[in-house]
Amino acid sequence: MHSWPGTEEAPGVVRCHEHGLEAVRAINAHGSLLVFCHGAQLVDYTPEGRAPVLWLSRQSRFENGVAIRGGVPICFPWFGAHASDPKKPAHGFARTRPFRYLGSSLTLGTTKVSFELVADEATRALWPFEFRACLHAVLGPELVVEFEVENRDQRELDFEEALHTYFSVGNIGQVALEGLEGAGYADKVAGMSALQRESRLTFTSETDRVYQSSAPCRIVDGARGREIVVDKSGSATTVVWNPWIEKARRMSDFGDDEYTAMLCVESANTGDARVRLAPGEKHVLRVTISG
Numbered sequence: 001m002h003s004w005p006g007t008e009e010a011p012g013v014v015r016c017h018e019h020g021l022e023a024v025r026a027i028n029a030h031g032s033l034l035v036f037c038h039g040a041q042l043v044d045y046t047p048e049g050r051a052p053v054l055w056l057s058r059q060s061r062f063e064n065g066v067a068i069r070g071g072v073p074i075c076f077p078w079f080g081a082h083a084s085d086p087k088k089p090a091h092g093f094a095r096t097r098p099f100r101y102l103g104s105s106l107t108l109g110t111t112k113v114s115f116e117l118v119a120d121e122a123t124r125a126l127w128p129f130e131f132r133a134c135l136h137a138v139l140g141p142e143l144v145v146e147f148e149v150e151n152r153d154q155r156e157l158d159f160e161e162a163l164h165t166y167f168s169v170g171n172i173g174q175v176a177l178e179g180l181e182g183a184g185y186a187d188k189v190a191g192m193s194a195l196q197r198e199s200r201l202t203f204t205s206e207t208d209r210v211y212q213s214s215a216p217c218r219i220v221d222g223a224r225g226r227e228i229v230v231d232k233s234g235s236a237t238t239v240v241w242n243p244w245i246e247k248a249r250r251m252s253d254f255g256d257d258e259y260t261a262m263l264c265v266e267s268a269n270t271g272d273a274r275v276r277l278a279p280g281e282k283h284v285l286r287v288t289i290s291g
């Protein structure tokens with residue numbers, strides 16, 4: 001890790017380069033985290049004495065303008081393909097734009113690092129609105145990730161968003177996801193809608209579902225004997241994704257066998273749950289991860 005000298009940071013926080021990109025690492029008694037300025041993408045959260053919680057593909061690319069495969073990409077201001085223009089980047093532009101690092105603080109043993117993205121020529125070319133988006137990563141007894149969007153335009157802002165979190169698991173075949181019972185979902189693989197009846201979701205094939213749910217989820221990882229709890233606020237949809245064998249093979253930045261080691265549980269506002277902000281208003285999507 002190469003540090004930049006001369007910057008005033010909270011104790012335990014260092015600016016560095018990883019994979020050739022600017023990043024910020026924070027370490028305290030609770031654990032450590034690593035966030036790239038590129039997309040303000042959190043790629044590592046390791047609670048003290050435990051295994052890393054987030055998954056990062058060994059085939060990820062780390063280049064300006066390209067999405068990093070793993071960690072917590074920010075999807076904004078749309079989710080998935082753009083509604084009317086398939087040439088626009090999937091999941092919006094936030095994950096491929098450089099965010100500005102705002103700095104760090106340490107309060108009662110909890111470290112916070114913050115990043116911002118404001119509208120510029122490149123974002124206006126894709127989405128003609130004025131906005132300020134901030135990502136705060138807070139390392140305490142749990143990890144808190146906040147994505148805050150402020151409408152700086154004269155018009156209403158209407159957007160989708162997600163903290164597209166890739167969790168590291170021991171073996172997807174021994175994972176159960178709890179917390180979605182009773183929620184309606186759109187199944188993007190089967191092309192249908194349904195109601196989740198089972199209390200535990202298990203994984204035996206490609207899974208790509210958008211749940212109408214603001215409830216917390218629990219990832220029960222049998223192989224590791226670990227439970228990860230994903231709690232959230234300001235989010236009305238939960239996306240659950242694992243590409244499985246064929247789709248993993250089609251993705252150049254995803255190892256063929258890596259689907260066994262990850263599960264995405266994404267805290268989102270998509271489709272009908274999209275966010276509408278009057279001029280000057282702000283919205284905060286907050287995810288708390290413990291495990």
Ligand code: BG6
Binds near residue numbers: 080090164208239241
């Ligand atoms: C998920 C979507 O959120 O992200 C999937 O529901 C998609 O449909 C996946 O395949 C990965 O998207 P991308 O653009 O990072 O390859």
